[in-house]
Structure formats: C-alpha cells, structure tokens
Amino acid sequence: MGNRLSRIYTRTGDDGSTGLGDGSRVAKDAARVNAFGSVDEANSALGVLLAVALPDDVRTLLTTVQHQLFDLGGELCIPGHAAIQASDVGALEQQLDHYNATLPALKEFILPGGGEAAARCHLARTIVRRAERETVTLARLETVRAEALHYLNRLSDLLFVLARVLARADGHGEVLWQHARRHG
Structure with a gap:
C-alpha cells in the first residue's frame, strides 16, 4: 500500500482541482472525478444498507461488493489501471441468477420501498445507476475498460433483485x- 494520509487537509484542492491516483491533477468536476465519486457514493449507500439487519448471505455478498467498488473507484481514479475483471462481472451474474430464481415474474413496476432494508437497497441501486451513467460519460471522453461498465450495469440489476428479496424477507412485500389509480 502506498503512502497513507497522516493529515486529512492538504489545501491542494483549494483551487478547484484534485489529484488522481497517477499524480496528475484535474478539475473537481471532471468526468473522471464524477465517475469515481459516484462509485464512492454507491459504496457509502451499501454501507448504509449494511447497517441494518440482513440475511447473512446478502451481508456477505454486499461486503464483497463494497471491496470491489473500492477497487473500481481506484480503477477510475488511475487512468489505465485495471482492477475489475470479467470474472467479477460473471460472479455478479451468478448471484443475479441465484436470487432471481426464487422470485415471481415481474408483472408490474415496483416502487422503491418494501421495508427499511429494501428501501436502502433501492437507493443504492439508483446511485449505482448514476455511477454507470457518469462512467459512460467518461468513456465518451477517455478510455474506460468495458469490464467497469459491465460491472456497474450488473450491480444495479443485482441490487434491484436483492431489494425484491429483502422486501419479501422483511414481510413487507x-x-x-x-x-x-384515480387522481383528484
């Protein structure tokens, strides 16, 4: 592991720039910063989800995903770095298939809710979707590995399925x- 911060404030960002993992500096509102910032926000949303009671298997899965999201943030923060692999995407697909197999087919749209854990999972899903959109924007400007985009896409799908599972597990449905419905 490289140098760790012993002092949190450096004043180097006071001019509206931030340092990337390769040492270069970019504007704090650059597409790359937006992408890895939203990945960080998604990771924080998973932390909020992990703060409530969850089935052990879901907790283990989401903890693994948090580590992978941290890796993905690093990949996006260091131009040219590779951290997320096709096998990570494949593992998400296996989990999607596993959890979706127990759910009834969707016949209606689902609103975010269904109990505290499910609602937190829906919030995490929407933040992952934003991270995906911002990573697509970055990919139009700079090189982004396909695995990063595929991972975010599958993760948002997985979180949707997990929200459905959690709504049922909590008994809220x-x-x-x-x-x-009628208006007025």
Whole structure:
C-alpha cells in the first residue's frame, strides 16, 4: 500500500482541482472525478444498507461488493489501471441468477420501498445507476475498460433483485406501482 494520509487537509484542492491516483491533477468536476465519486457514493449507500439487519448471505455478498467498488473507484481514479475483471462481472451474474430464481415474474413496476432494508437497497441501486451513467460519460471522453461498465450495469440489476428479496424477507412485500389509480 502506498503512502497513507497522516493529515486529512492538504489545501491542494483549494483551487478547484484534485489529484488522481497517477499524480496528475484535474478539475473537481471532471468526468473522471464524477465517475469515481459516484462509485464512492454507491459504496457509502451499501454501507448504509449494511447497517441494518440482513440475511447473512446478502451481508456477505454486499461486503464483497463494497471491496470491489473500492477497487473500481481506484480503477477510475488511475487512468489505465485495471482492477475489475470479467470474472467479477460473471460472479455478479451468478448471484443475479441465484436470487432471481426464487422470485415471481415481474408483472408490474415496483416502487422503491418494501421495508427499511429494501428501501436502502433501492437507493443504492439508483446511485449505482448514476455511477454507470457518469462512467459512460467518461468513456465518451477517455478510455474506460468495458469490464467497469459491465460491472456497474450488473450491480444495479443485482441490487434491484436483492431489494425484491429483502422486501419479501422483511414481510413487507413489494410496493407495486398502481397505474390505474384515480387522481383528484
């Protein structure tokens, strides 16, 4: 591991720039910073989800994902660095298949909710989707490995499925969108 921060403030970002992992400096609102910043936010949202009661298998899976998201943030912070592999994407797909197999087919749209754990999972999912969008924006400007994009896409799908599982596990059930409701 490289140098660790012994002092949190450095004043080097006071001019609106930030340092990347390769030592270069970019604007704090650069596409690359937005992408890895949203990955960091998604990781924090998973931490908020992990702060509530969860089934052990889901907790173990989400803890692994947190480590992978930290790796992905590093990949996006260091131009040319590779951290996420096709096998990581494949592992998410296996988990998706595993958890989705127990769920009934979707016939309605689902609203974010279904109990505290499910709602937190939905929030994490939407933040991962934003991270994916911002990484796509970065990929239009600079080189981004396909594995990074695939990982974020599969992770948001997995979080959707896990939110469904958690809503059922909590006994709240899924909150279905009522498209035929009356207004007024």
